[in-house]
Amino acid sequence: MSADPALRREIPDATVARLPEYLRTLSRLAEDGVLSVSSEELAAEVGVRSAQLRKDLSHLGSYGVRGVGYDVETLALEISRALGLTEDWPVAIVGMGNLGHALASYSGFVTKGFRIVGLYDDDPALADEHVVGVPIRPLAELHVHHAVDPIAIGVIATPAPAAQAVCDALVGAGVSSILNFAPAVLSVPSGVDVRRVDLSTELQILAFHAQRKSLAAGDLRSAVVAQ
Amino acid sequence: MSADPALRREIPDATVARLPEYLRTLSRLAEDGVLSVSSEELAAEVGVRSAQLRKDLSHLGSYGVRGVGYDVETLALEISRALGLTEDWPVAIVGMGNLGHALASYSGFVTKGFRIVGLYDDDPALADEHVVGVPIRPLAELHVHHAVDPIAIGVIATPAPAAQAVCDALVGAGVSSILNFAPAVLSVPSGVDVRRVDLSTELQILAFHAQRKSLAAGDLRSAVVAQ
DNA sequence: AGACGTTTGTGAACCCATGCACAAAGTTGA
DNA sequence: TCAACTTTGTGCATGGGTTCACAAACGTCT
Numbered sequence: 108m109s110a111d112p113a114l115r116r117e118i119p120d121a122t123v124a125r126l127p128e129y130l131r132t133l134s135r136l137a138e139d140g141v142l143s144v145s146s147e148e149l150a151a152e153v154g155v156r157s158a159q160l161r162k163d164l165s166h167l168g169s170y171g172v173r174g175v176g177y178d179v180e181t182l183a184l185e186i187s188r189a190l191g192l193t194e195d196w197p198v199a200i201v202g203m204g205n206l207g208h209a210l211a212s213y214s215g216f217v218t219k220g221f222r223i224v225g226l227y228d229d230d231p232a233l234a235d236e237h238v239v240g241v242p243i244r245p246l247a248e249l250h251v252h253h254a255v256d257p258i259a260i261g262v263i264a265t266p267a268p269a270a271q272a273v274c275d276a277l278v279g280a281g282v283s284s285i286l287n288f289a290p291a292v293l294s295v296p297s298g299v300d301v302r303r304v305d306l307s308t309e310l311q312i313l314a315f316h317a318q319r320k321s322l323a324a325g326d327l328r329s330a331v332v333a334q
Numbered sequence: 335m336s337a338d339p340a341l342r343r344e345i346p347d348a349t350v351a352r353l354p355e356y357l358r359t360l361s362r363l364a365e366d367g368v369l370s371v372s373s374e375e376l377a378a379e380v381g382v383r384s385a386q387l388r389k390d391l392s393h394l395g396s397y398g399v400r401g402v403g404y405d406v407e408t409l410a411l412e413i414s415r416a417l418g419l420t421e422d423w424p425v426a427i428v429g430m431g432n433l434g435h436a437l438a439s440y441s442g443f444v445t446k447g448f449r450i451v452g453l454y455d456d457d458p459a460l461a462d463e464h465v466v467g468v469p470i471r472p473l474a475e476l477h478v479h480h481a482v483d484p485i486a487i488g489v490i491a492t493p494a495p496a497a498q499a500v501c502d503a504l505v506g507a508g509v510s511s512i513l514n515f516a517p518a519v520l521s522v523p524s525g526v527d528v529r530r531v532d533l534s535t536e537l538q539i540l541a542f543h544a545q546r547k548s549l550a551a552g553d554l555r556s557a558v559v560a561q
Numbered sequence: 562a563g564a565c566g567t568t569t570g571t572g573a574a575c576c577c578a579t580g581c582a583c584a585a586a587g588t589t590g591a
Numbered sequence: 592t593c594a595a596c597t598t599t600g601t602g603c604a605t606g607g608g609t610t611c612a613c614a615a616a617c618g619t620c621t
Contacts, residue, residue: 121608123542127535131517145568154519157568158610165570173569174617190538191545198537205436212432214493215517215534220541260540266441284544286536290358290442292381300543302536307442308354309513309529310425311417313487314447315350316527317511318418348578372598384598385580392600400599401587 118189122163126186128153129160133183145176192220199225199258199282201273202265203233203243206288210264211238224256225249246276253280260284267291274301345416349390353413355380356387360410372403419447426452426485426509428500429492430460430470433515437491438465448487452479473503480507487511494518501528 132152136144146164150157164170164182167189171177187193198221200207210216211226226243233243244252252258261277263270263285270289277285278299287293287303295301359379363371373391377384391397391409394416398404414420425448427434437443438453453470460470471479479485488504490497490512497516504512505526514520514530522528 118542119608123539124535126542127532127538128519130538132519147568152519154521156610158612159608161568161570162609169570171569172617173615174567174619176568189542191541192538194545196537196541196544205432205439209432209436210533213533215532216537218534221534221537259544260537283547284540286540292355292359292379294381298547300540300547302540304531304533304536305354305442306437306440306531307445307448308351309531310423310443310448310487311354311357311419312350313511313513313527313529314418314423315345315353315416317423317486318421320510320525320527346578374598383580385582385601386578388598388600389579396600398599399587400585401589401597403598 118166122166123190125153125155125159125163126190129163130183130186130190130192133179133186137179137183141179143176143178144182146171149177187219190220194220196221196259197224197257198222198260198262199227199249199252199277200262200264201227201246201249201277202263202269202289203228203230203236203238204264204266207264208238210262210288211241221260224258225252246273249276249280253282258282260286263287263289263293265289345393349393350417352380352382352386352390353417356390357410357413357417357419360406360413364406364410368406370403370405371409373398376404414446417447421447423448423486424451424484425449425487425489426454426476426479426504427489427491428454428473428476428504429490429496429516430455430457430463430465431491431493434491435465437489437515438468451483451485452476473500476503476507480509485509487513490514490516490520492516 129149132149133144136152146157146161150160153160161171164177167185170182170185198216200210200223203211203226207226207228211223216223223239223241226238226241227246227249228243229245234245236243258280259282261282261284263273263277265273267289270287270291271293274285274287274293274295278295283299285293285295285299285301287301288305290305290307293301356376359376360371363379373384373388377387380387388398391404394412397409397412425443427438427450430438430453434453434455438450443450450466450468453465453468454473454476455470456472461472463470485507486509488509488511490500490504492500494516497514497518498520501512501514501520501522505522510526512520512522512526512528514528515532517532517534520528
């Protein structure tokens with residue numbers, strides 16, 4: 108029987124969403140030569156409550172020492188393992204406009220775990236351009252490429268109208284994890300995982316809170332008007 | 335007394351996060367000439383349960399007609415109002431590398447509600463370059479600019495090490511809503527709102543689920559090994 | 562060795578969000 | 592006008608996530 112709780116137990120989604128942040132902070136601490144942290148210290152760095160941090164970590168196993176804290180190296184390694192970053196993940200980006208270029212050259216992509224193996228765009232003007240050493244090819248070549256060098260994660264950085272067709276092509280080639288930057292809801296068969304990142308959604312949420320703040324500030328005025 | 339529930343009642347964060355998606359879908363339907371939708375239809379388009387959609391909308395007021403559905407135009411307008419998109423929000427982007435360029439020319443930014451009023455970067459190589467008609471200027475000019483043409487929302491698209499300093503500059507100039515693309519946790523005074531979008535976090539979450547899928551597929555093998 | 566201080570891991574209470582199911586309210590058609 | 596049908600808005604139950612608070616476990620110092 109495996110003793111690793113990460114492989115046996117279910118890790119809550121909310122916890123998984125925070126693990127990358129813990130990992131990033133631990134890596135920074137390791138670079139700074141810090142050997143050990145308490146949940147209190149680490150939580151303060153990340154901006155969460157220490158109880159939440161401890162409960163999150165408890166889902167991966169018991170890697171702390173009571174009265175002492177957590178060994179930075181060990182904990183970083185265990186989080187990496189839990190997230191699956193000990194193996195590397197071949198990534199393909201479809202849509203090499205401004206955003207696609209930015210993503211391809213984003214250093215966060217290259218860092219541990221992820222490797223860009225394909226860049227796709229049907230615009231002839233981009234044909235055979237290279238970004239970070241990888242050639243841009245037409246989407247039709249996806250199948251061939253995937254057969255030779257399988258793609259684990261597909262990133263969609265096209266305009267919204269093209270997104271569903273690109274998604275279908277990725278799914279058709281066998282990709283079952285997709286990161287979608289296009290402002291469109293994708294329909295996929297079950298078993299395929301889609302995460303969406305939408306810039307304008309984030310802006311709109313900020314606008315909502317900004318509006319609330321300015322309404323609160325102008326309370327007096329509106330109260331008078333309301334009368 | 336104002337009769338608008340959006341101004342009086344509290345709208346849950348989870349609801350606010352979904353409103354932009356509802357709005358986008360309604361706008362698309364309006365373009366297609368659709369005049370009315372039921373909660374069932376709209377929910378199917380967006381990919382949520384109809385009960386959730388109705389509950390979300392009930393927080394803004396009562397804009398549906400029983401037995402009929404929602405008027406597309408009216409509902410879109412009411413969501414826009416609730417989100418604060420009826421006024422326009424001046425946005426400044428700091429950090430004009432690949433990502434900054436992509437954001438500045440992203441069409442989602444220009445669409446209703448948001449207007450780019452400033453682009454900042456201290457790299458002399460970028461000085462006086464124009465993107466979408468706006469000149470790139472050094473960060474030191476932020477204060478002056480803000481005094482003339484106030485900035486409501488600041489977008490940080492710099493590398494992580496610079497993010498906190500940029501954030502301090504924005505806050506110092508009076509910006510109280512910040513969208514942070516740098517992989518760093520920002521500390522801000524209370525009253526300032528920060529949202530973070532992190533590309534590598536999203537990738538890592540995908541990797542976690544991908545790993546879980548491949549572990550499930552290889553269950554038999556690991557079970558044998560475990561014995 | 563034993564007492565003391567520290568920090569983890571977790572049971573239990575709370576809180577928010579989701580989903581169900583139905584009454585209320587509207588339309589349509591005879 | 593009235594009955595049949597449709598769809599909203601919402602009270603209630605359920606489930607997950609967060610926070611509290613404390614016992615268990617470890618190191619340290621005498």
